[in-house]
Amino acid sequence: MSTASDSPPSTDTELRVRAGVKTRTIQVDYLARVEGEGALHVKTRGDVVEDVQLRIFEPPRFFEAFLRGRLASEAPDITARICGICPVAYQMSSTQAIERALGLTITPTIRALRRLLYCGEWIESHALHVLMLHAPDFLGVADVVALAKLFPDVVRGGLQLKKTGNEILRVLGGREIHPINIRVGGFYKLPSVAELQSLREPLLRARDQALATVRWVGGFSFPDVLRDYDLVSLWHPDEYPLNEGQLVSRSGLRIDVSEFESHFEEVHVAHSNALHAQKRVDGGAYLVGPLARYNLCGDKLPELAKQAARDAKLPVQCFNPFQSIIVRAVELVFACDEALRLIAEYQPAGPPFVVAEPRAGEGAAVTCAPRGLLYQRYRVNADGTIAECKIVPPTSQNQRTIEDDLRAVVQKEIRRPKAELTARCEQTIRNHDPCISCATHFLRLEIEDADELKQDP
Amino acid sequence: MKGRVRPKLAVWKFASCDGCQLSLLDCEDELLQLAELVQFANFVEASSKVQRGPYAVSLVEGSITTAHDRERIQAVRADSAVVITIGACATSGGIQALRNGADVAEFTRHVYAHPEYISTLRDSTPISAHIKVDYELFGCPINKQQLVEVISAFLHGRKPRIYSHSVCVDCKLRGTPCLTVTRGIPCLGPVTHAGCEALCPSYGRGCFGCYGPKESSNPASLMQHLSTHLGQPDVALSRLLRSFTAEAPPFASARKPYEPAT
Numbered sequence: 209m210s211t212a213s214d215s216p217p218s219t220d221t222e223l224r225v226r227a228g229v230k231t232r233t234i235q236v237d238y239l240a241r242v243e244g245e246g247a248l249h250v251k252t253r254g255d256v257v258e259d260v261q262l263r264i265f266e267p268p269r270f271f272e273a274f275l276r277g278r279l280a281s282e283a284p285d286i287t288a289r290i291c292g293i294c295p296v297a298y299q300m301s302s303t304q305a306i307e308r309a310l311g312l313t314i315t316p317t318i319r320a321l322r323r324l325l326y327c328g329e330w331i332e333s334h335a336l337h338v339l340m341l342h343a344p345d346f347l348g349v350a351d352v353v354a355l356a357k358l359f360p361d362v363v364r365g366g367l368q369l370k371k372t373g374n375e376i377l378r379v380l381g382g383r384e385i386h387p388i389n390i391r392v393g394g395f396y397k398l399p400s401v402a403e404l405q406s407l408r409e410p411l412l413r414a415r416d417q418a419l420a421t422v423r424w425v426g427g428f429s430f431p432d433v434l435r436d437y438d439l440v441s442l443w444h445p446d447e448y449p450l451n452e453g454q455l456v457s458r459s460g461l462r463i464d465v466s467e468f469e470s471h472f473e474e475v476h477v478a479h480s481n482a483l484h485a486q487k488r489v490d491g492g493a494y495l496v497g498p499l500a501r502y503n504l505c506g507d508k509l510p511e512l513a514k515q516a517a518r519d520a521k522l523p524v525q526c527f528n529p530f531q532s533i534i535v536r537a538v539e540l541v542f543a544c545d546e547a548l549r550l551i552a553e554y555q556p557a558g559p560p561f562v563v564a565e566p567r568a569g570e571g572a573a574v575t576c577a578p579r580g581l582l583y584q585r586y587r588v589n590a591d592g593t594i595a596e597c598k599i600v601p602p603t604s605q606n607q608r609t610i611e612d613d614l615r616a617v618v619q620k621e622i623r624r625p626k627a628e629l630t631a632r633c634e635q636t637i638r639n640h641d642p643c644i645s646c647a648t649h650f651l652r653l654e655i656e657d658a659d660e661l662k663q664d665p
Numbered sequence: 666m667k668g669r670v671r672p673k674l675a676v677w678k679f680a681s682c683d684g685c686q687l688s689l690l691d692c693e694d695e696l697l698q699l700a701e702l703v704q705f706a707n708f709v710e711a712s713s714k715v716q717r718g719p720y721a722v723s724l725v726e727g728s729i730t731t732a733h734d735r736e737r738i739q740a741v742r743a744d745s746a747v748v749i750t751i752g753a754c755a756t757s758g759g760i761q762a763l764r765n766g767a768d769v770a771e772f773t774r775h776v777y778a779h780p781e782y783i784s785t786l787r788d789s790t791p792i793s794a795h796i797k798v799d800y801e802l803f804g805c806p807i808n809k810q811q812l813v814e815v816i817s818a819f820l821h822g823r824k825p826r827i828y829s830h831s832v833c834v835d836c837k838l839r840g841t842p843c844l845t846v847t848r849g850i851p852c853l854g855p856v857t858h859a860g861c862e863a864l865c866p867s868y869g870r871g872c873f874g875c876y877g878p879k880e881s882s883n884p885a886s887l888m889q890h891l892s893t894h895l896g897q898p899d900v901a902l903s904r905l906l907r908s909f910t911a912e913a914p915p916f917a918s919a920r921k922p923y924e925p926a927t
Contacts, residue, residue, distance in 0.1 A: 240713035243683045267680040267730045267761075268785055273772035274763040278904065285873065289760045289909065292684020292806060340690060340711060351712030353700040363697070371693040382864050384691055385684040385806040386875070389868050396868040476779045483777070634713070643683075 230254060234618070234630050241341040241351070241634075243293050243643045248633055249479075250614060255622055260614045262607055262637065264482040275597050280306045280588045281392050287584070287599065288386045293336070293643055296329035296377065297577030299390045300451055301584040306392050308466075308571025309588045310564040317557050318394040319451075320550050324404075325380045325390070326450045326575070327547040331373025331414065332384065333578035334536045334543070337641045338421060339366035342533050345635035346428040362424055365417045369540065372407075372414035376547060379403050394561030404551045411551070415544035419516055422537040426520025430530040431632070433617060437527060437609065438492060439500035440472075442576050448508040448542055449501060451575050456504055457494065465574040468583050474600060485605040493608035496580030497640060498535040499526060513541040529613055529639040536641075566592040577602050579641040603642045610640055672721035672820060673706035677741050679727030679734050680761055680789060685752035686710055686726050688809040695813055702820065718744030722819050724812075725798075728754040728789045730761060735786070735795060742796040747819050750792045751812065753805035757877055757913040760805075762789040765912055789912070800825065805875040805909040808860045831855055831879045832872050835863035844871055851891050851905060856882035856915070877910035884919035892923075899923040 234250040244264075251259040271290055278286060283302040288295035300322060307314065314322075339362075340352040349355050356363040374384040380399055381387025389396050437458065442465075444453035455471075456462050463471060472494075474483035487494055503525050506514070517524075522534045572585035580602030587596040617636045621629055676686050690696065690711060706716040723745035729735050742748060753759050764772055765788045773780040792798055802815055811827055818825035832854040836843065844850040844866050852871035854863065858879040865872050878884060884906065891897045891905075899922075906920035 238709055240709045240715070241711065243687075243710060245678060265733075267734065268773070268776065269680060269730075269761045270764050270769075270772045270776055271760075273775045274767070282904070282908075286760065286908070289682050289684075289805070292682040292687045295682075295684070336687075336690060344713070350714035351705070351708075353697070353705065353712070354714075356697055356700075367693040367696065370691075374691060374693075382868055383806075383861070385687060388865050388870065391870075396870050476777050478779070 231258070234626065234633060236630060236634060239634065239637065241344065241638060246642070248614070248637065250618055250633065252618065252622060257615050257618045257622070260611045260618070261479045262611050263479045272597055272599055275594050278594055279592050280586060280594050281592065283586065283594065284390050284392065291643055292385050293333055294329060294577045294579070295386050296325055296381070297575060297582045299387065300326060300575040301573045301582045303390065303392050304451065304573035304575065305571045305584045305586050306588065308573065309569035309586050310567060311569065312393055312562055312564040314394055314562055315558040317398065320554065321380060321395060321398070323450050324376065324547055324550040327543040328373050328376025328380065330543040330578050331540060332370055332377065334540050335366055335370035335373060338425065338533055338536050339363065339370070342638050343425065345638060365420060369414045369417040369421070372410045375410060376407060379407060391561055393563055396560060398556045398560045401554060401556070404554050408548065408551055411544055411548050415541065415548065418537065418540035418544050421540060422516040422520050422534065425533045425537050426522065428533070430528055431617070433530060433620065434527045435529055435613060435616060437499070438487070438494040439503050440494050440496050440581065441500040441504040442574055442581065443505055444508070449505055449576050455574060458504065466572045468572060468574060469585070474604060482604045482607060484607050485600060486608060493612055494605065495609045496602050496605050498539055499529065499532050500580070501576065502526060502535045502538065509538070509542050510545045512545055513538050516541050529636070532639050566590060579603065579643055580606060601643070606640050606642065610637055610642065613639065671702060671704045673716065673718070674703040674816070675707035675718065675720040675723045675745065676710070677723060677725045678710070679725065679738070679755070680730040681727030681752065681754045681759065683710065684806040686724070688807055688812055692809050692813060720745045722747045722749060722816065725750045725755050725792050726752055728758045728761060728791060729795055730786055730789045731784060732786060738792060738795050747799045748796065749800045749802060749815060749819065750798050751802045752807050753803065753875065753877060753909045755792045756801045756803055757910040758789040758791050760909050762912040763907065765789060803858045803876045804860050811860060828859055829880055830859050831882065832857045832859055832861065832863050832876070835859050836866050839863055839867060841866045844869070845895070849895055851895060851897055851901070853905065856884040856887050873905070873908055874916070875909055877913045878915040882915055884915050888919050888923065
């Protein structure tokens with residue numbers, strides 16, 4: 209497992225200024241509209257942000273410990289239970305890592321169906337986040353129910369979009385949450401051409417709805433925040449990344465996914481049940497997810513999605529985290545379009561799954577969960593059991609960057625009233641669609657109180 | 666609906682994957698209608714507006730794994746007229762109950778560099794081990810249509826129409842040939858609570874017990890059958906019952922004979 213660095217680099221050391229300056233704290237005890245349990249704690253001294261902690265108090269669940277001794281073939285079903293929002297991501301990374309350990313090569317049909325399955329999860333997860341979790345921040349309402357009173361057609365259409373994503377999961381996976389048709393080597397059963405064709409009409413409507421969503425969110429107003437991120441994404445020469453490719457970064461990294469742990473490490477900080485990932489080279493933070501994919505792989509988007517981005521005035525290189533909502537909507541266009549393409553081309557060939565003789569081996573895989581890279585590595589024994597595994601979910605990779613974003617946003621808006629600043633902090637966190645259940649396999653927001661300015665002892 | 670106060674519904678999360686409460690947001694066709702019948706008074710995953718209790722109905726997802734959560738569930742009970750647990754974690758301790766009986770200190774050291782930062786209980790336990798529960802809805806994940814049925818039953822003061830037969834019966838209703846009999850595939854269908862519509866067998870894989878033991882099932886007898894007639898080794902039988910509802914009492918006791926002595 210991770211080796212902790214004894215002194216994680218502190219960016220606020222230089223901000224520790226003279227005593228006697230007033231401090232205030234902003235605190236949100238239970239972050240809403242995120243998946244899982246987290247809190248925010250921000251402490252300011254005078255006009256300077258002193259400390260920011262995204263606290264993850266979701267209880268630890270010890271997946272990597274109890275996977276030892278289980279059959280490698282059980283990993284897709286067990287790791288799916290890390291997250292109800294993105295079980296497919298866990299199934300895709302675990303199956304492919306184990307296939308590498310076993311030296312297994314899948315068929316083109318299985319490859320295409322895995323891509324289609326992932327499109328379903330992207331549509332379901334992005335539609336949920338854009339419409340139900342993030343859009344309310346931009347419009348000053350508490351939830352999607354209140355949003356439905358202001359924009360009934362947008363909400364109805366968005367729910368149908370989400371439903372179409374779930375429909376793909378149901379047809380290919382058997383059910384929406386924790387699909388049962390995914391196994392090491394492929395699928396238990398291949399869908400018929402007619403079953404996939406039944407998705408075509410709803411997907412055509414979903415693609416129109418995704419285009420309408422890009423126009424709608426493109427009209428929101430965005431705080432003027434630009435961040436100089438190091439971005440990390442999967443990159444594929446011919447397609448927008450989902451399951452395959454190399455790992456690339458804005459700072460010039462280009463490696464095989466098996467080298468992930470040589471370049472990234474997890475450290476354990478006191479305020480979180482989630483491990484924080486950082487770059488080994490300089491201990492720096494990095495960002496995974498829609499912004500990273502769009503900036504590093506945007507040229508691979510279909511023309512329809514590129515045109516939608518241009519029409520929404522989304523820059524080709526986007527460093528405003530608040531505009532991630534537009535990027536997600538653009539990715540919704542991609543996912544619907546790609547699903548339609550895969551369905552049109554589908555001709556089942558070969559067996560539903562390929563089989564390998566058990567052997568000892570080790571393999572790693574990185575795939576694109578909707579909220580960012582999901583890394584898994586397995587070492588398997590000759591008897592088919594798991595000797596060791598490592599799981600690095602997207603939110604533990606983004607946690608440091610989210611804290612850095614909060615520091616930048618609070619510093620910029622430090623004179624705003626507490627309620628407004630707190631809302632802004634929550635919106636800042638939601639920019640990255642954190643999934644806390646994933647991260648504890650491991651969140652909590654507190655901002656010390658502006659109304660109760662007090663002398664620091 | 667005007668002029669009538671809508672009952673307050675609360676959704677609480679303990680150790681879990683969020684999938685069961687997501688089932689409520691996955692009710693794309695029913696969600697807005699449901700919002701006209703109840704107030705989502707405390708549903709943190711979906712809304713930043715939280716209203717104080719008391720609540721007419723509380724849906725509880727997840728198992729109890731920390732001292733803090735052990736206190737929190739008492740407050741939920743005190744503030745709720747009806748408590749309904751949703752999913753395998755809340756009803757049986759869930760997948761994270763695989764730590765029960767294991768060396769949790771070693772587990773913590775294995776996953777976390779600073780075990781001293783982590784506070785956790787030795788066992789993952791179902792909600793019913795801590796408070797009186799009015800209704801338990803099974804599944805990993807739950808069936809969303811069943812969730813809508815249970816909510817509306819409690820809102821109308823009637824008994825939920827949730828059938829209690831086994832997955833095995835659903836296979837017969839679907840016309841799926843028995844995997845154990847025809848193909849020698851181990852299957853928990855005879856002892857598992859229905860609710861998934863016998864999904865896995867229809868895909869050619871044996872049931873692995875997502876919905877937990879049905880009432881008055883006999884998993885010990887099934888294990889014996891799988892051992893004698895299918896030649897399943899002890900370790901396979903133990904694993905079969907050690908998954909998402911491992912600590913549900915019928916499963917926990919039926920796997921004992923097949924587990925290595927500790």
